[in-house]
Amino acid sequence: MTTQLRALVNARLIDGTGSPARARSTVIIDGERIVEVTDDRPLPVSVEVVDLGGATLMPGLIDCHTHHAAWAQSLVTHPEPLGLLVSQTVAALKVTVEAGITTARDLGGLERGFVDAVDRGVIPGPRLQTSLIIVSPTNSLMDHHPVSGGAINSRGRYEIWPGLPEPWCDGPVAARAKVREVIRMGADVIKVAMTGSMTFAARRPHRPLFTEEELAAIVDEAHLEGIPVCAHAHGDPGAILAVRAGVDTIEHGTYLSEECAREMADRGTWYVPTMCISNWHSTLSQASVRAHTADMPARHRESIARAVRLGVRIAAGTDTNPFHGFGRTGMELELLVEAGMTEAEAITVATDHSSQCLGMSADVGTVAAGKFADLLIVDGDPHRDIRLLQDASRRTAVLKGGQFMSGSLLSIADAHSRRTIAVTA
Incomplete structure (x- = not known):
């Protein structure tokens, strides 16, 4: 033809x-x-x-950190009908590509079927990589266990989308097995929760969630299969433990220390800052979140400046989700410019550099x-x-x-x- x-x-x-x-x-x-x-x-x-x-x-443009189907990680916290939630994800993928983002890495929630639907032309969307879930230990980022009880499954966990593996594992043996399961179900990348979230003060953004032994097992098993590992990590000591374990990217890095940034530069670890989400949390989130995230954008800018000075490789990611909308890579670039990059540098971060981060530079970027x-x-x-x-x-x-x-x-x-x-x- x-x-x-x-x-x-x-x-x-x-x-x-x-x-x-x-x-x-x-x-x-x-x-x-x-x-x-x-x-x-x-x-x-x-x-x-x-x-x-x-x-x-x-x-x-390339977005290395999105969540087109965040709802799938905890169905009980989303009272909408399942059909509506799926339809919203289809719409989100369309919005993303129509905004000029032609490649995206979804880091929690997007089941493999959505990727296949885009690849086959069933629905519009960007080229996609997916982690399926965020691999997490008990009592950490993805453990939404209700203190007062509630609708949970037989294992005491909130229900998740049937096409996704459960994210929880404890101990190096279980952590290695979890990576095997996630890869078997179609993940392109393993995402691991290495520190707490900025939205929950009780889950601190610095404390390591996995032990050194658990993280070593996760990274080793993924790399044996040729699969990269990205770590949700806001600051030390959790972030530097992830870097030393050999993760491929640090996501967020809101509070990167000089020592951590230097190690990232030495090891070639990618940094995906996701300025959009820190800006959103500190200005538009609920009052309880704004109270402990007010300094996030300023600290984030300091981390980016430190990373640039030390030669850390930087890629673009927004952490977009239904709360602040999709197709926001343009906003991320504006925030990177505010953090000290030139316009040309920011564009290169969201194109060539991000394609290298995703291992796709032969085809896009x-x-x-x-x-x-x-x-x-x-x-x-x-x-x-x-x-x-x-x-x-x-x-x-x-x-x-x-x-x-x-x-x-x-x-x-x-x-x-x-x-x-x-x-x-």
Whole structure:
């Protein structure tokens, strides 16, 4: 089966590598993939041409930390009907890709069937990796045991989505077995709860939850299978214990110490700061949470500055969930700029660097020949104003695998599919 080449011409190209933008660029697409990136030049009349009129063309954004189906981890805390919850996840995946986020890693709640549904074109969404669950010990991040009783299962736990394994394990033998179970059920990555949550003061954000022996078993078993491990960890000593155990990424890292950041730099550990969620907790969450998270954004910015200074590899993640909405990577980039990055650095974090963090750099993350045509086209210059990435009215088009997913160019592309037009001189 042959496909017609499509050329996106007259683009201001930000290729994701951190290089300066290039005016009057052309990206030629054959089916799902880019076949050429060049300066504007004459093209054969057989090539379908879309003139971008100088709009910025850049890689689709990548979100390394999302929760499209957080509800699935504790059904009893969500009184809505199951069909409604599933429908909300389908809608969330659509919102995410239409916002220009063409790849995402879901770190707790998303059952494998949703990933397969996106891959097969049943529902729209970004390219997905999933951890299925957050591996946790008893009395920790994911143990929502009701003190006064309540609707729990025969093992004394809240019910979770049937397609997910239970997240709890205690002791190194059980921890190793849990990793095997999670991988068997289709996980692309293992997520481990290494410190408490910012939303519950009683579960402190510094204390290690797993022991050194338990964590060593988790990391060893996952790495034997070639599966990365990311650790929910806000600060030392839990964060540094995770780094020394060999986890691949630290998620949140709100209170990174100098020692921990230095070890991350030395070991090549990725840092996914998730500034969006700390900003949300400290401003929009309920009063009881705001009371003990007021300093989070400032401390988070200090951690990012420390990481940048020491050379820690940084990727982009939002920790988006139904509480503050989906498709928020543009906001994360604005917050990274507020933390001291340039606009160009923040864009590179959410494209090239994030693709490396996910082990997907051969296919996504930059605009280059051979990679998927996962592209974001915006009206304006995000190198000058990063905030325009959050403005839907400036979102000219989102392409995933060469297909137009959203944006004002969608109708133009449909018209072009019915005829071939030549390059305008």
